Amino acid sequence: MSKNTETPAAGGAVAGDLKLVNVTKRFGDFAAVKDLTLTIPQGSFFALLGASGCGKTTTLRMVSGLEEPTAGRVLLGDHDVTRLRPYKRPVNTVFQNYALFPHLTIAENIAFGLKRRGVKDVKKPVQDMLDLIELSHIGARKPNQLSGGQQQRVALGRALINRPQVLLLDEPLGALDLKLRRQMQIELKRIQTEVGLTFVHVTHDQEEAMTMADTIAVMNLGRIEQLGSPTDLYENPRTTFVANFLGQSNLWPGKASGTVGEHLRVRLEDGTGVLIPSARxxxxxxxxxxGVRPEKMSIHASADEVPDGRNMLTGGVVTDTSFVGVSTQYVVKVAVCDELGVFVQNDGARIFRPGSDVVVSWDPSQGFGLDGKQDIDAGAEADLEAGS
Amino acid sequence: MSAPALADEAAEALADGTTVAELRADKRVRRRRATLPYVLLAPGIIWLVVFFIVPMWSIVSTSVETGDMDTGFVLSWRWANFGDVWSQWHQQIIRSLEYSLMCTVFCLILALPLAYFIAFKAGRWKNLLMALVVAPFFTSYLIRTLAWKTILADDGWVVHAMNTLHITPLLSGMGWTYSDNSVLQTPFSVVCGMVYNFLPFTVLPIYTAMEKIDPRLHEAGQDLYASAWATFRKVTFPLALPGIVGGTLLTFIPAVGDYTNAVMLGGPKTKVIGTVIEQQMIGTGGNIPYGAALSVLLMVGTLVITLAYIKRAGTEEIV
Known part of the structure; x- marks a missing residue:
């Protein structure tokens, strides 16, 4: 594929990472992005993840040039593009609702960028791109004759054919149904690996971000909350927002009361002592x-069944049981928390009915500790809102 | 109904399990349905016959009559009337077409940026600005045109300003006016009045077409290496084309027959075909067949130009 669609790279030889340096964007009194500094390595698949209104799309638009930062700089390699007009940047966008040109055919839509840059023979690159997005047979149709998934592919092809230094994807899969979205996620990842361009992907869907991106930046209120690989963010969230927004977390406040080897002992509000790794x-x-993820926890009929060395919360009562096939999801009421989530893999273990008295446990290595001075529910509602 | 027909009907009925009675009822409904379109079309067809076909026949037949005011005119199929009027008034016909073409071009030059601004940049002022575009219609056409006589008067500030900026000599140099310190009674003043009067007809359809364009398409254009101007040419203009064609036709067609502006703002040298027709039909000319022949000529000419324009506009050429 990389040979098939070789077209003169926009902007010539300016290669390198995409850098945002102390970028701020204000709309009137409202600061959409606050003092953001970020480096996106060349060739990576980078996701900006956050709820609506967190500033992720504004960040993207400042990279594409459709929005000018109030302060700060945007750099492509060593090239400062902060004040460069959008049509002069070697950056292309796949828009949220595709924004395909309705008066042009699919082939003409794809050829648009090349033609504007004065490429004379666009026939072959356009044909190669149509092949790549598997739409060769309908190149002569108009966008309104295409399904959502096909339009999405055209939008991708129209941007990709220009071989931009950075490809920006603004919630590109948001308008597709779940099944098609999963399919396109894999497809996008495949294409990114093949062409090796830098992809910056904006999404509110944490699963989408985790499936595709090498690196995720979780954004909240115009700032980056945490940046890291999907595994890193999931296993070691550093704030309650990340812990709640990325998957689910059981969080309980407590007080540190000394160390036990490589573990920190924390006394929860009801006096129960639990261990977490000091490193986490x-x-x-x-x-x-x-904090503990629900799938790291086990559920038992009594404390006797809990193997030695595990953290334990006793006196729990099951308030809800949902059997979802691969697992059973329990909501358990314990002293420190009314709605503790426990996901038990469906490996034949007994299923507890609501009302059962239970004990929950987890391996101390699976817990993590967050700073106690923050809102314990941050991100939980944002996740619900974004998921809707 | 004959026996075989009855048998056929029964067989047909049995085939899909319906009774003969049901089948008959069904046929009645179908018959009623077949006549319904004509019933619905009737008012339109009557309207068309009374107000289009009959007047058309009347004007075409009048155009080939002969006679004079005293003895009356008789239908003699004298097609030579068309030759007569062409040789006598072709200058006025061509002038009418020239003026309306100029008017259409100037209206388009003014309407494109105006409609673009209102559709994409005006934000919450959109409706107010559109209301202002239409506002002149609240005053009589004649009064509005008469007002331009004051605006373009020799001692008015417009002409003073034009003198100061050396525009008046420029205009007279181009032959659009006839003297260096006056603009009334010239092609310039006539076209000014026409542009003013017809501008809303150009702006409205273009605005409507532009307003429907998704502004994100402009962003997509800019994202794909098209400057603002290239985006306008390649995205906005083609998408607004139906409105542009509609707006220019709505301007050009009535402008060809307009003579109010030529009479009020023009002079002897700006006589247009509308004035000639008026004189022949109801004025001092007194040759009704000539007036009718001119009308038919003008109508056919406008139709040919319009059809050629629409055909061309439908292709890529115009973009």
Missing amino acids: NNASGDEVIV
Whole structure:
């Protein structure tokens, strides 16, 4: 493929990473993006993840040039593009609702960028791109004769054919149904690996970000909350927002009460002592929020069944049981938390009915500690809102 | 109904399990449905016959009559009337077409940026600005045209300003006016009045077409290496084309027959075909067949130009 669609790279030899340096964008009194500094390595698949209104799309638009930063700089390699007009940047966008030109055919839509840059013979690159997005048979149709998935592919092809230094994707799969979205996620990842361009992907869908991106930046209120690989973000969230927004977390406030080997002992509000790995504690002071992912927890009929060395919360009552096939999801009421989530893999273990008295446990290595001075519910509602 | 027909009907009925009675009822409904379109079309067809076909026949037949005011005119199929009027008034016909063409071009030059601004940049002022474009219609056409006589008067500030900026000599140099310090009674003043009067007809359809264009398409254009101007040429203009064609036709067609502006703002040298027709039909000319022949000529000419224009506009050529 990389041989098939070789076209003169826009902007010539300016190669390198995409850098945002202290970028701020204000709309009137409202700061959509606040002092953002970010480096996106060349060739990576980078996701900006956040709820609506977190500033992720504004960040993207400042990279494409459709929005000018109030302060700060945008760099492509060593090239400062902060004040460069959008049509002069070697950057292309796949728009949220595709924004295909309705008066042009699919082939003409794809050829648009090349023609504007004065490429004379566009026939072959356009044909190669149509092949890549598997729409060769309908190149002569108009966009309104295409399905959503096909339009999405045309939007991708129209941007990709220009071989931009950075390809921006603004919620590109948002308008597709779930099945098609999964399919396109894999497709996008495949194409990115093949062409090796830098992809910057904006989404509110954490699953989408985790499936595709090498690196995810979780954004909240115009700032980057945490940046890292999907595994890193999921296993070691550093803030309650990330812990709640990316998947689910059980979080309980507590106080540090000394160390036991490589573990930190935390006393929860009801006096229960639990251990978390010191290395995974992000709290600066004594006040620690203990977090555990629901699928890391086990559920038992009594404390006797819990193997030695595991953290344990006793006196729980199952309030809800949902059997979802691969797992059973319990909501358990314990002293420190009314709605504790426990996901048990469907490996034949017994299923507890609501009302059962239970004990929950987890391996100390699976817990993490967050700074106790933040809102314990941050991100939980944002996730719901974004998911809707 | 004959026996075989009855048998056929019964067989037909049995084939899909319906009774003969049901089948008959069904046929009645179908018959009623077949006549319904004609019933619905009737008012339109009557309207067309009374107000289009009959007047058309009347004017075409009048155009080939002969006679004079005293003895009356008789239908003698004298097609030579067309030759007569062409040789006598072709200058006025061509002038009418020239003026309306100029008017259409100037209207388009003014309407494109105006409609673009209102559709994409005006934000919440959109409706107010559109209301202002239509506002002149609240005053009589004649009064509005008469007002331009004051605006373009020799001692008015417009002409003073034009003198100061040396525009008046420029205009007279181009032959659009006849003296260096006056603009009334010239092609310039006539076209000014026409542009003013017809501008809303150009703006409205173009605005409507542009307003429907998704502004994100402009962003997509800019994202794909098209400057603002290239985006306008390659995206906005083609998408607004139906409105542009509609707007220019709505301007050009009535402008060809307009003579109010030529009479009020022009002079002897700006006589247009509308004035000639008026004189022949109801004025001092007194040759009704000539007036009718001119009308038919003008109508056919406008139709040919319009059809050629629409055909061309439908292709890529015009973009």
